[in-house]
Amino acid sequence: MEFRQLKYFTVLAEELNYGRAAAKLHISQPPLTRQIQQMEEELGVQLFLRTPKGVELTAAGQLFLEDAVNVMALMQRATERTQLAGSGHLGRIDVGIFGSAMLNVIPRLLLTFRNLYPNVDMALHNMNKTQQIEALREKRLTIGFNRIIPESDDMVIERVLTERILVAVNRSHKFAYLREIPLPDIANQPLIVFPKIARPSFADDVIALCRAEGFHPNIVQEVEDVVTGVALVSSGFGISMVPESGANLKLPGVVYRPLKKTPSPSIDLSCVYRKNDQSPILQAFLDIIRAYRNTSFPIDTHSSS
Amino acid sequence: MEFRQLKYFTVLAEELNYGRAAAKLHISQPPLTRQIQQMEEELGVQLFLRTPKGVELTAAGQLFLEDAVNVMALMQRATERTQLAGSGHLGRIDVGIFGSAMLNVIPRLLLTFRNLYPNVDMALHNMNKTQQIEALREKRLTIGFNRIIPESDDMVIERVLTERILVAVNRSHKFAYLREIPLPDIANQPLIVFPKIARPSFADDVIALCRAEGFHPNIVQEVEDVVTGVALVSSGFGISMVPESGANLKLPGVVYRPLKKTPSPSIDLSCVYRKNDQSPILQAFLDIIRAYRNTSFPIDTHSSS
DNA sequence: TCATAGCAATACCTTGAAGGTATCAAAAGA
DNA sequence: TCTTTTGATACCTTCAAGGTATTGCTATGA
Secondary structure, X not given: OOHHHHHHHHHHHHHOOHHHHHHHOOOOHHHXXXXXXXXXXXXXXOOEEEEOOXXXXXXXXXXXXXHHHHHHHHHHHHHHHHHHHHOOOOEEEEEEEOHHHHHOHHHHHHHHHHHHOOOEXXXXXXXXXXXXXXXHXXXXXXXXXXXXXXXXXXXXXXXXXXXXXEEEEEOOOHXXXXXXXXXXXXXXXXXXXXXXXXXXXXXXXXXXXXXXXXXXXXXXXXXXXXXXXXHHHHOOOOEEEEEHXXXXXXXXXXXXXXXXXXXXXXXXXEEEEEOOOOOHHHHHHHHHHHHXXXXXXXXXXXXXX | OOHHHHHHHHHHHHHOOHHHHHHHOOOOHHHHHHHHHHHHHHHOOOOEEEEOOEEEEOHHHHHHHHHHHXXXXXXXXXXXXXXXXXXXXXXXXXXXXXXXXXXXXXXXXXXXXXXXXXXXEEEEEEOOHHHHHHHHHOOOOOEEEEOOOOOOOOEEEEEEEXXXXXXXXXXXXXXXXXXXXXXXXXXXXXXXXXXXXXXOOHHHHHHHHHHHOOOOOEEEEEOOOHHHHHHHHHOOOOEEEEXXXXXXXXXXXXXXXXXXXXXXXXXXXXXXXXXXXXXXXXXXXHHHHHHHHOOOOOOXXXXXO
8 A cells, every 4th residue: 555545545535536536636547547446456345336427435435535534644744743853843952051051141042942943842951061971972961061071082062152250259358349359369368169079170270270370279168069159158158259150140248250360261161962963953052052152141240139 | 755665764763774674674775775765855854874883763763753653553554444344344334123023033133243243333223114215315224124115226125034924912802712813703803003104014914914805904093013002902902913023022911823824924024225235234234134034033922921 | 219428447558666786985893 | 904894876677657548338318
């Protein structure tokens, strides 16, 4: 049984006349006769009763007609769904997220993606860079976001954007009265760094930044993430350094100040995905990331709550 | 898209290796490659990723695989259902019934049919012979049962069986003491005849029987059906003549006696169906009727309640 | 009653596409 | 580096789908 025959059958069942049905199918009448004969032979069932005025469906033919219509509709739907999936408009994307990027950049990307590809399911998974790489290898993740991602043969790391590093201080701290913080002044301040797992991390960047300036920072606490770090700043535990998008985190008594240095010390946010992943959904997502890359994300570094 | 291609696709999706898949399909590898290429071109979607070790499904391919399996299963089911319908094992039969035949013959036929063709829906419709013919013409009925059916060009009337005519009398009636009732003795008895609609009917047969014997029956009541007639006999209203299968109707004080005449007066039960109806369900049903035709239905004419 | 029109079926030819064999190109493994 | 394994390509053969011409049947109208 071929789809062609199903099509011929349904048209003949509609027209109930070989000549008209053949015309509608843009073939001549004899091939139609033969195809229907062949179907009847293959099924071992008479589908049409030949009458002097044309044909009519047998009971078996009526039953088969219903199913034939269903089969063709299902095939049509399958084709359309597959084409949607092939163009990235249907399917699923699993995104690994971690840290301060979730406070600003990633939500914007996700929102844009959802608007453009409403039929793609999006799942967010909170994991650190090590877990992300592992999950990517096991195809549990389509793409991961992180800072300072180790190179890997089977992964592509792509910069999403570069942010200034800001100093988070308590409003009561003397730094709060400065517009910019001179880096050397940090030397003796109690410094809170993060994250403490999955090194090297942003914490190492901060430390390296200090060392390049010629001093060793006074680290009073390593915490797991930016939220905990800023929470400690809020309670007067010390000061911290955060990526610019972390400044979206408004906690009582916390203000953010840029470092006094040119060029401004900065940290990259990157994404990572499988080198051999050609899936259209990933490509679509990457297109959005690339469109965002050079967009500025102005952040009011002087606001606080 | 052809079923052949769906089949090739599912096998390749299972084997994930062109060579093995082609072997399983009993074709060589190049045609398989070409058919898959053709599918991908037609859909405009890559279904497989070619890897050095073989192939793997893309996300779109996985989606299409699910649907392809469904399409093939639905087609398979359609084929089987159609073949069942074509052999009379699936579908529907509408049977018109009327009168005393419902008391014995028809239930046996229906029971036999249901046992042999459990997937055929049976619907019974109580209608008189006029209504049956009309319903047959409008295809609301597949077959009708009745007595004395008028000839018709587009209908076939076929005898189902021939029954003796019995006399139904009240146990207190003098006839109850006879083993057989001489027909002339009926002349002055109060006679109940039926049915009163859709003449000519069994009633006319009874009247004709009497006239042939040289007398005009003393009809005291015409009733609609055998049940009403026998009910009147039960209450002592008069005597009646009923087809043998009517003797299955046990009402208080009613006994049945054969007529004393050789050959025994009889009445046919017939069925009627459309001359051009070749439906396998009807043919199957007719086969059962014909098998029953020459079977005797022994009825104990002397029992009563 | 015969001629005609309209229908599906058949005979016969043409062509396109599916399948086969041989071979190539690329990559992995020994 | 050579061999093996994989999918892709080139080219040929064959079979079946489609076309034209025609037949056979039946209902209908003159």
